[in-house]
Amino acid sequence: MPDVRAYERPQSLEEALFRLMQEPRTVPLAGGTALMAYGVPHEDAILLDISALPFDAIEQWEDRLVLGALATLEALARDEKVRTFADGVLAEAAHAEATSLLRQQGRLAGALLTDVGRSEIAPVLLALDARVSVQQMNGLKTWPLAAFFEQMETALGRGLLVQVDIPRPLAETRVRRERVARAPRDRAILSVAGAVRLDGGRIAAVRLAVSGVGALPVRLHAVEDALSDEPATPAHVQALATQAIAAVPLADDRWASAAYRREVLPVLIRRVVCGA
Numbered sequence: 255m256p257d258v259r260a261y262e263r264p265q266s267l268e269e270a271l272f273r274l275m276q277e278p279r280t281v282p283l284a285g286g287t288a289l290m291a292y293g294v295p296h297e298d299a300i301l302l303d304i305s306a307l308p309f310d311a312i313e314q315w316e317d318r319l320v321l322g323a324l325a326t327l328e329a330l331a332r333d334e335k336v337r338t339f340a341d342g343v344l345a346e347a348a349h350a351e352a353t354s355l356l357r358q359q360g361r362l363a364g365a366l367l368t369d370v371g372r373s374e375i376a377p378v379l380l381a382l383d384a385r386v387s388v389q390q391m392n393g394l395k396t397w398p399l400a401a402f403f404e405q406m407e408t409a410l411g412r413g414l415l416v417q418v419d420i421p422r423p424l425a426e427t428r429v430r431r432e433r434v435a436r437a438p439r440d441r442a443i444l445s446v447a448g449a450v451r452l453d454g455g456r457i458a459a460v461r462l463a464v465s466g467v468g469a470l471p472v473r474l475h476a477v478e479d480a481l482s483d484e485p486a487t488p489a490h491v492q493a494l495a496t497q498a499i500a501a502v503p504l505a506d507d508r509w510a511s512a513a514y515r516r517e518v519l520p521v522l523i524r525r526v527v528c529g530a
């Protein structure tokens with residue numbers, strides 16, 4: 255592991271941002287679990303412990319849930335406001351993200367910035383149309399999560415991820431997630447999340463996202479388009495999903511072949527959309 259040159263613990267956001275701008279070797283440290291597991295990114299790093307900064311609140315607003323990016327995964331899994339939001343799926347995904355010990359220490363920001371291609375919480379946030387806010391010296395910028403993932407390094411710059419906002423789904427929207435893993439507590443091979451609104455047995459609105467298909471979790475726009483206004487019958491949904499993912503690139507790695515993923519993904523989509 256590369257050497258760490260120094261450790262600092264700023265007490266204010268201004269101080270933290272100033273150090274990040276002033277000293278290119280600074281590396282933010284939130285819970286530190288991913289940095290510990292994967293190592294600091296370069297020699298001579300200055301660890302900037304941001305855990306004292308006030309970005310761990312979980313707030314329920316009328317139209318949204320607002321998560322401080324430094325909330326621990328355990329807080330997200332246990333908090334009543336999260337457990338009662340979006341059919342409890344977000345809390346469930348936070349619980350599935352890591353083991354108990356890591357959840358106590360690991361933060362939401364860390365989960366979205368490390369190995370996010372296999373994250374359990376990221377597809378839920380994508381399906382719920384979440385937005386993330388990055389604080390830099392020259393101001394706060396908010397990104398749709400999908401756009402943030404596509405240009406993470408530029409979007410983050412020398413700033414800090416401080417907040418995740420999730421619009422409250424409409425009352426008649428059902429939110430579900432389905433996953434497949436080698437064993438129940440293993441990291442998922444594929445994890446699908448969806449927000450679905452039915453109207454008279456037809457799919458009136460659907461947002462779907464998946465992790466486990468590559469370096470980033472992605473929205474399944476082609477599947478959403480194919481399912482729009484179609485009957486929500488399981489066999490029909492699975493058949494349409496099978497066709498629609500034909501052009502979606504799927505990872506082929508030590509966890510599973512692309513062929514396996516192509517076989518299983520439509521089944522998970524069917525369960526998310528139809529609940530069966």
Ligand SMILES: Cc1cc2nc3c(=O)[nH]c(=O)nc-3n(C[C@H](O)[C@H](O)[C@H](O)COP(=O)(O)OP(=O)(O)OC[C@H]3O[C@@H](n4cnc5c(N)ncnc54)[C@H](O)[C@@H]3O)c2cc1C
Pocket residue numbers: 281282283284285286287288289290291304323327351352353356359360361362363364365366367368369372373374410413414415416441
């Ligand atoms: C043994 C072990 C097993 C693990 N297994 C899993 C697993 O199964 N699933 C999983 O998802 N993760 C796993 N992890 C990784 C890790 O525990 C989680 O991803 C956790 O959520 C990371 O959060 P953290 O606060 O500890 O991140 P940190 O280690 O503090 O930071 C991670 C990265 O994000 C950057 N960063 C953190 N916060 C901010 C911020 N606010 N703004 C800008 N940059 C920031 C850091 O500079 C660093 O590059 C594992 C880790 C260990 C040690």
